[in-house]
Amino acid sequence: MTYTIGEFAKKCGLTPHTLRFYEKEGLLPFVHRSASGIRFFSEPDIEWLVIINCLKNTGMSIKEIKVFIDWCMQGDTTIEKRYHFFIEHRKKVEKQMKELRKYLKKIDYKIWYYQTALEAGTLSIHQTQKCIKEEKRQLLKDAHGN
């Protein structure tokens, strides 16, 4: 079972334009062509797009992804490089998650802040003693999580 660029694009949620762009950037060296030059994609190519998507959506640039793809094309000699590539990338993703958790706390604080103000009908509630106390408690709770 093979796919034309249009069919394959649908299968991985991209446009034919984007796939051609990726190929031009060297991300799809595994794509085959018919005698008349038409690209055809096969079932295992989907896995390539899955990993490209994974790397792309975790903040990796096309150039960096290309480095990995190139290593893949070189076979067993690059196993160690590829291993370290993922070890390093994992660290970056962990860092992103840590950041997101931090921001989520900030957002939760804001939700509490506006919910309290909403109930009171005014933001000035946050100048009262009771609220300042609670606010400190919240902030301390946040600090603990870091």
Added chain:
Amino acid sequence: MTYTIGEFAKKCGLTPHTLRFYEKEGLLPFVHRSASGIRFFSEPDIEWLVIINCLKNTGMSIKEIKVFIDWCMQGDTTIEKRYHFFIEHRKKVEKQMKELRKYLKKIDYKIWYYQTALEAGTLSIHQTQKCIKEEKRQLLKDAHGN
């Protein structure tokens, strides 16, 4: 204690250029100017930049952030809007985290995949029965987490 644009930029890890750009985009309507037109920033302005940074680094565009800032300038009448703004944004950040967790699993699988190949000295280890079994186990483990 007030700061010039250069001092303030350092304090929040931005350049004066970027701060001027943000002001032009309407993100800093709270910034004051001296009689001669020079901007000066004060201590509480840092909290504004903290929240701008939080929203920016969780994928919000400058235009969307501006909507929030404008609401802030309007006082108590926009409390509910701001509350819902953060409720909605929280959902988006949760979604990002869920995605990241999914990608992290993919990366962990790849680490296992290359580590196994590294120990064997060849990628062809992944065509052996023993390895295929383990691979299935890993994939099932991943599936459970989703």
Added chain:
DNA sequence: TGTTGACTTAGAGTTAACTTTAAGTGTTAA
């Protein structure tokens, strides 16, 4: 047999968020 639609290429345009440049004014330290 013509037209619709998918494909090809090269290259130009878009968007967001800066980032730099140019040309000039104002402030501070030796």
Added chain:
DNA sequence: TTAACACTTAAAGTTAACTCTAAGTCAACA
């Protein structure tokens, strides 16, 4: 007081990752 530096504005340039256009080829259907 003069050099260095921080500031001003308007506008152009940069970068990544698409996204689209133009001009053309090719295959299938009414």
